[in-house]
Each structure stands twice: as C-alpha cells, then as structure tokens.
Amino acid sequence: MASSQEHTVLPRPTFDRPVKVLIVVSPYYSDIADGLLTGAKAELEAAGAGYDVVEMPGALEIPTAIGISDRQNNYDGYVALGCVIRGETTHYETVCNDSSRALQLLGLQGLCIGNGILTVENKEQADVRAAPEGQNKGGGAAAAALHLIALARKGSQTGKGIGFKPLGQDTLMAGDADGKTTA
Template sequence: MTQDKTVTRGDTTETRIAIVVSRFNTEVTSGLLKGALAYLGEQGIAVRPDAIKDAPGAFEIPLIAQTLVRSGRFDGVICLGCVVKGETAHFEYISDAASKGLMNVSLETGVPLTFGILTTYTQDQAIARSLDDAHNKGREAAAACVETITTIRQISTH
C-alpha cells in the first residue's frame, strides 16, 4: 500500500469512487470501511450509499468490482475484506484468487482497484489493522485509490 498521502481537493473534485466490502468478518471489515470513508471525506470525496456494495466474502469481491467498473460510473473501486489463516489451505486459495482477480480487472479496464483485503495469520492482527487510527488498512486502500486516479489523470493530460 501507499503512504497516507493527502491529495489536494482540486485533484479530486470529480472523483467517483465505489467500495466493495465483504460481509464476512464484519468486526474487521466495518472498521476498514470506516477508515476508507474517513480518508475520502478528508479529501472532499463523497461516496454515495448506493456506491457501497456488500460481497459475501473476499472471493466474490473481484466480480462485484468488475461489474461496478463496467458500469462506467466509477473512476476507481476500493476493495475491502479479511481472510484469516485457519487450519486448512483455504486461506491461500481465497487470498490468491482475490488478489489475482482484482489485478486482472484493473489491468484489463485501466480502472484502479485497490487491495484492502487483509490476509492475516490471526484475528488479533486483523483487528489491529482495522482500528480507527492512521494505520487502518481501509484508509490506506482509499489513499492508494485516490493517488492512482490522480496519477492516471496527470499522465492522460500530458
């Protein structure tokens, strides 16, 4: 993820962002969503309630994000979820599928999709990364999305 960089409001006035958030492990994902929305609010970017979509789990996030991108209504999508390692290989399969799915959609469409899906070894690690502080990974995913949109716009206008 990128550093929590502040982008001037002039760069983001017309920025349309959607958020996909997993319903699985809501104790963590609700904190990630709160962090993302706080960062966007600080940047003057409003996210409409209908631009926040639930996903059953991390595996389903790429398809929902792809559908949002294909709607043509968004400049970027912040993807938030949490996969905690258990006793089986499920963790590896879900994490790998979600990350590859999001990267493929982003590269195929040219629309930034940021990876705010925690992949941790313990629930405590996940909770620590979703607290209401500067280290919130939802906040970082939002910052990465805004920064990437801004950079792409700068490249496109030069």
C-alpha cells in the same frame, strides 16, 4: 510487530474535478469490516471524494463485483475491503491468492483499485490492521485508490492518444507546411 515500524505516507492527492469511488466490502467478519470501512470513508471524505458502498459475501466476490460495476457504472476508482483469516485448510491460500490476483488483473486493465483485503493469521492481527486508530488499512486502501485516480487523470491530460489525435488537434497532411494539400 509490524505496527511499530515506521513507513512513508504520501501526501493526499488533490483533484480539480469530482471523484466518485465504489467501496466493495465483505462483512464476513463484520467488526473487522466495520473498522476497514470507517477508515476508507474517512480518507475519501478528507479528499472530497464521493463514494457508494456495496457488500459482497466474501473476498472472492469482490473482484467480480468491481468488474461488473466498472462495466455498468462510471466510477473513477474502487476500494476492496475484507478479511481472510487462516484456518485449518488450504482454502485460505486459494481465497488470498485468487482475490489478490483478480484485483491485480483488473488494475492492469486500467482500473484504479486500492486493495484493503487483509490476509492474516489470526483475529488479533486483523483487529490491529483494521482499526482506524491502529494501522488503518481501510484508509490506506482508499488512499491507494486516490493516488491511482490522480495518476490516471494526469495521464489523460497529456493529449497522448493511442492511434487517434483528440478532437481539436490539427493534423498536417502531405503537402504544404500549413496543412493544405497540393494537387
């Protein structure tokens, strides 16, 4: 069983200015969603991060909700929470693959997203993974978002612009070494 395997947990990142996260959760399986949400909130609170929570009907709507929120709001990161349990049809593969792929594409565009959408064979697996005192995948998704936010902020402090120098940095023009041009 996966819960008996040890794994490395990175130290929680620290921040020098406030962090605001949006948790997008699907309560399709409400008891599982509640466990995921409890773990995510605890991790964000431990890091001193503020958060809002919105609910979506299912896992497929979570990436769209994150994309809309990113265009309309000013969140530093996102936590996606939900559960997909295998059924009798191929709908399971569609929901798992498409929700995961959409979150990955948003991440590659620069959004800091912790993916806590469980993809399991049965409810028992989901219960173990969702429980804050169990595998705490909600807390893990929040931690992933926090680490991505820390990385994004670290990158934004280097002054490495794309095409333009940040305001206040001098640019030498052709001419003298002190930046004064000669005619």
